Amino acid sequence: MFLGRIVEELVRTDGRRILAGLIRLTGDFDAAEDALQEAYARALASWQRDGVPSTPGAWLNTVARRVAIDRMRRPVTAELPEDLEAPPFEFEDPPPIADDRLRLLFTCCHPALAPEAQSALALRTLGGLTTREIARAFVEPEATTAQRLVRAKRKIREAGIPYEVPPRQKLPERIDSVLGVLYLIFNEGHTATDAPSLIRPDLMVEAIRLARLTVALLPESAEALGLLALMLLTDARREARVTPDGDLVPLDDQDRSRWRQDQIAEGTRLLDTAMAMASPGPYQVQAAIAALHSSARSPADTDWIQIAALYRTLMRYVPTPVVELNSVIAFGMATSLPAALDGLARLEARGDLARYHLLPAAKGEILRRLGQRDAAAVAFRAALELATNPAERRHLERRVAEVSSATG
């Protein structure tokens, strides 16, 4: 059991890194995944017998690469002999794996792949999400996601899409889809669609790491800087946003002394650099919104007028119903709560957010603040019908209980 946990932890910490290296080695997603699975199985067997090596990640990497190389030589042999000698516990320096994941990111984001396939493949290989989790995140049948992944991997193999960071002159045209995919991975970490906890810190950390590499690759991209700033500013609130039991703490109730000031400072500095380039874009606007929240000493201190103005700007870049919802809420906070209710009613009537739990959740929140308890309870219950993340569900259940009790 103990060993099982070590391997599980290893899958989480080192699995994706090793997988990226294997994909480059084999040039084949499926072969890489198979080799890694085989290495996990061997790790369990060997460590049971001989104990866990001092650097299990390096052990796993070495074994997986051997398996992969061996299978490339003998592609027809399905099973390998059991008596492959255990690798030594000393290892040469790990290969430049960081570059492997950046290469893989660009491969996943190659314009020869359909945009939906790019995102799915990146979430699968770089984010380590299962097909089921990706399907939930995209609100599509699992079979559709599975089909997308199979087709994308086949196209990479058969059309010869390389595992490399594209030449410099190609970077500007490739950067948008790379940033889009990183944003998606980060958001999935920030609010997991289908996971027991609200957040998946490993996804947030990985997205930030890859965003840093992307900024280093193309420092003249203001939007790359903006995205990194947005991630750092958002991630700075991580500790305060979740209780030790994994419950969601809304922004207003967060202990602001627990926000990571170093990350806020770095994010703000990066945003300043980006904005000085005079090449605005949606990530910079979102980072500016996050920066305004971060600089407020208390909820009452929040500069909602500027935030509302920034959301209106964001609507020009990303005219989606979800951004509109945020814009309506910010406008209400800047002016009056009834104004926000009117805006929400308009959105509701249009019906394109009928499946989105945050619309009734926001409505419930405003009604609660206006003291309209019964109506708030109805709205929170409607949100509960739609929410999938357990932490968000528990938060909504608490709200229902709050507005339903103490009716006096």
Added chain:
Amino acid sequence: MKYILLIYGDERIWAAMTPAEMEKIYADHRAYGEAMGQAGAFLSSFELKPTSTATSVKFGTGRPRTVDGPFAETKEQLAGYYVIEVPNLEDAIAWAERMPGMVEGTVEVRPLAAGA
């Protein structure tokens, strides 16, 4: 890997060109082919005559049936191709992007099946 670069465009535009314009495009294609040859990428290339010269042999209704015209009536017609051998799709796309004489239209990049 081997790729074919299929050149599609509106052939009416090509038909309307002056001899001097045509000569310029042919010269550009010769230089392009030579550059491919020097890079070790060139395998073969041909220009096609316009679709008004095409004949289609259709199957599926008893005996093969010969009819006038191309397989499909589209806005863009196949006008020629290059077959190249390069390390990967990135390089094939780079060659496609340099295709001479393309003011509009499309170059489709397709890998050749194994054995080609």
